[in-house]
Amino acid sequence: MVHNRPHRPTTEIFDDHEIITPPNKLAAKAVKKIAVSIPGDNPLDRAEKALAQLSSEFTTWMIKECDRLDAARNAVKKIGFGKKTLDELFHAAHDIKGDASTFGYPAVAPAAESLCRVLEHSPEASRIPFSLIDQHVDAIRAIVREYARPDCEVIAQALTKKLWEVTEEFLSKANAHRPEYLASIAAPPMVPEQKA
Numbered sequence: 001m002v003h004n005r006p007h008r009p010t011t012e013i014f015d016d017h018e019i020i021t022p023p024n025k026l027a028a029k030a031v032k033k034i035a036v037s038i039p040g041d042n043p044l045d046r047a048e049k050a051l052a053q054l055s056s057e058f059t060t061w062m063i064k065e066c067d068r069l070d071a072a073r074n075a076v077k078k079i080g081f082g083k084k085t086l087d088e089l090f091h092a093a094h095d096i097k098g099d100a101s102t103f104g105y106p107a108v109a110p111a112a113e114s115l116c117r118v119l120e121h122s123p124e125a126s127r128i129p130f131s132l133i134d135q136h137v138d139a140i141r142a143i144v145r146e147y148a149r150p151d152c153e154v155i156a157q158a159l160t161k162k163l164w165e166v167t168e169e170f171l172s173k174a175n176a177h178r179p180e181y182l183a184s185i186a187a188p189p190m191v192p193e194q195k196a
Helices: 025-035 041-056 058-079 083-099 106-121 131-147 152-174 179-184
Strands: 010-011 018-021
Touching: 058 083, 058 131, 083 106, 083 131, 106 131, 106 152, 131 152
Parallel strands: none
Antiparallel strands: 010 018
C-alpha cells in the first residue's frame, strides 16, 4: 500500500545497479485528506447525481452521433469509398455502438455493431451495396428517434435481427473465396443458447 511506504529513501542494491526510491510524502497526505471527509458525504452518490444531471443531454448527444453517421454515409455516396470516408463511417458507427448504453439507448448498439461488421470484414469496400449501408444507418436513426415508444425494444430487435441476417449473407458471399477468414468472423447468435 502506498501509505505504508517509509518516510526515508530506500535503496535496493543489485550486482550492476542500485535503485533509490524516495519517500512519497504526497501519498500520505492524500490518504489523510481522503480519510477526512464531510459527514454524510458519499462520493458515489455525488457521481450518480452528476450523471443524472448529464442524462438530460444524452438524447441530444445521441442525435448528434446519428447526424454524424448520416453525414458519413452521405460522404461515401458523394465521394465514394476512400480511406477517409470509410474511416469516418466506421468510427461513427463504432462510437454509437460504444455510447449507446451509456446514453440510455442500448437497443441501438447491435444495429451499429452490424454496420461495423460490414465495414470491417468486407474484402473490398467498393463492393458494399449502398442499400446495405442505408438500411443500417436508417435503422439506427429510426431506433433513436422512436426510443420513447413502449414497443421500441421489440421493433429494434426485429430490425436488428434482419440487419444481422442481411449482413451475414453479404459477408458470406463477399468472403466466399477465403473460407478460413469467414469461419473466423462468424457472428455469434443473436439469442444466447439455453442451458438444459
